[in-house]
Amino acid sequence: MILTIIAGARPNFMKIAPIIHAVQKAQAAGKNISYRLVHTGQHYDKNMSNTFFEELNIPKPDVNLGIGGGTQAEQTAGIMIAFEKELLQNPTDLVVVVGDVTSTMACSIVAKKLHIKVAHVEAGIRSWDLTMPEEINRMVTDVLSDYYFTTSEVANINLKNAGVESKRIFFVGNVMIDTLIANMDRLNKPEIFDLLKLKEKEYLMLTLHRPANVDESGKLKALISEIVNNVQGLPVIFPIHPRTAKIFSELRIQADNLYIVEPMGYLEFNYMVKRSKAVITDSGGITEETTVMGIPCITLRNNTERPETCIIGTNELIGTTLGVIKPILDKLFSGNWKKGSIPELWDGKTSDRIIDIFLGLQL
Known part of the structure; x- marks a missing residue:
């Protein structure tokens, strides 16, 4: 199985890092799975440098599409044009998108038009505020996705209410928390x-x-x-x-x-x-x-x-x-602040669950 994993902005890299580590663990166990990491270049700043990748033990992208700023439409169009070329040159079995940035939506559209299946990690979350570009990105991506990996029961309900079949929804936990737990002793x-x-x-x-x-x-x-x-x-x-x-x-x-x-x-x-x-x-x-x-x-x-x-x-x-x-x-x-507790499956093992599910998919 070949995965194409998309990241476009700094928060995406915190989400895809544990997924890549889980792929590497599966490879070491002899599983037939590999990945190509595509950075769209949507966001660039000095913190998105070699130092940042080393800080979180994130592999450097296989390719940076180099799409910089511009309006929402310009950025979306640039990512779509560049990612289409990328997919045609590097065929894949599954495009994996995370979160809700412009790259998430744009790459999902391209993949589906090329008849490639899409997995959305952090699917189903909703603010119901259409003044937020991220909300539009989430909604469009979830319309197009084939597989949905969720962080909470609320997200599961949102997807089911939108007509998504239960068998395509996987409640796995939160990949961001995988990264946090993995690095808690390294702060x-x-x-x-x-x-x-x-x-x-x-x-x-x-x-x-x-x-x-x-x-x-x-x-x-x-x-x-x-x-x-x-x-x-x-x-x-x-x-x-x-x-x-x-x-x-x-x-x-x-x-x-x-x-x-x-x-x-x-x-x-x-x-x-x-x-x-x-x-x-x-x-x-x-x-x-x-x-x-x-x-x-x-x-x-x-x-x-x-x-x-x-x-x-x-x-x-x-x-x-x-x-x-x-x-x-x-x-x-x-001193009256609520103590709070940790949501179900926010345990640092979400990415392992995701990769296990990938390996069981019939693509």
């Missing part, structure tokens, strides 16, 4: 920890990048001010997303407990999260990691595609209005 203390003389459970981590929170400078300034003014003077560490940095530079926010730092590598960032009092974010993936690490998480969004992090885990979805921030931080500092 790396960043220089900023000692430089700022931080103490465990006596600082908060902040990440913001979604347009609804960062595109309007007045709202961004008000959100950050409300946060730093209600954390009882604790340091707030803000690894700033490039998208946010452009706007933030014009805000002239002055707060003695706010520390703007460069984006961190995976091992450094999760070192900081694991030792923090709480995380404030508008990310989806971080809410999964905080749930497994047992760290309180406050999500500044009106919806989430990962409801299990709220229902089962340590995450609270609070919306984006200013008035909700002080009460939730008061709850945090009162």
Whole structure:
């Protein structure tokens, strides 16, 4: 069996890394399975360098299609054109896509038009918010996929409600958590920890990048001010997303407990999260990691595609209005935060289950 595994953005590599490790384990056991790793080049930054691949023991891609930025349509078209050539030159049995980036959707369309089966890892998650490009990517990919690998029972229900046959849905767990568990003992203390003389459970981590929170400078300034003014003077560490940095530079926010730092590598960032009092974010993936690490998480969004992090885990979805921030931080500092637990099958063995299922497919 030959797999073509797609990655387009940094979060994808954290998802495909354990899948590749599971393939390698199966190969070592004498199984007839191989892979070709295709990086579409959708996202590129200095952290997507050799250092990043080495950090997580991720194999270098067999090919980088070199599709850079541009509009959603330009990027989608570029990926489709380049990936069609890739598939024609390198035939495969199964195209494996992960997550919900543009590359996931674009490569699924190309594969299906070439009559190649598609497996979607992290299928069935839904925010029901069509203003998010990721939601459109998820929905289109799930319409086209042949095999669905899910992280939760909620995702299973979403797919069944959309008419997907139960026999094509495989509840396997969360590949992102495979990566987290595999690297928990390798987390790396960043220089900023000692430089700022931080103490465990006596600082908060902040990440913001979604347009609804960062595109309007007045709202961004008000959100950050409300946060730093209600954390009882604790340091707030803000690894700033490039998208946010452009706007933030014009805000002239002055707060003695706010520390703007460069984006961190995976091992450094999760070192900081694991030792923090709480995380404030508008990310989806971080809410999964905080749930497994047992760290309180406050999500500044009106919806989430990962409801299990709220229902089962340590995450609270609070919306984006200013008035909700002080009460939730008061709850945090009162010591009444829910303990949370780890969702079913988020055990670090998801990728092994996926490869076992691949090997049993009749392609």
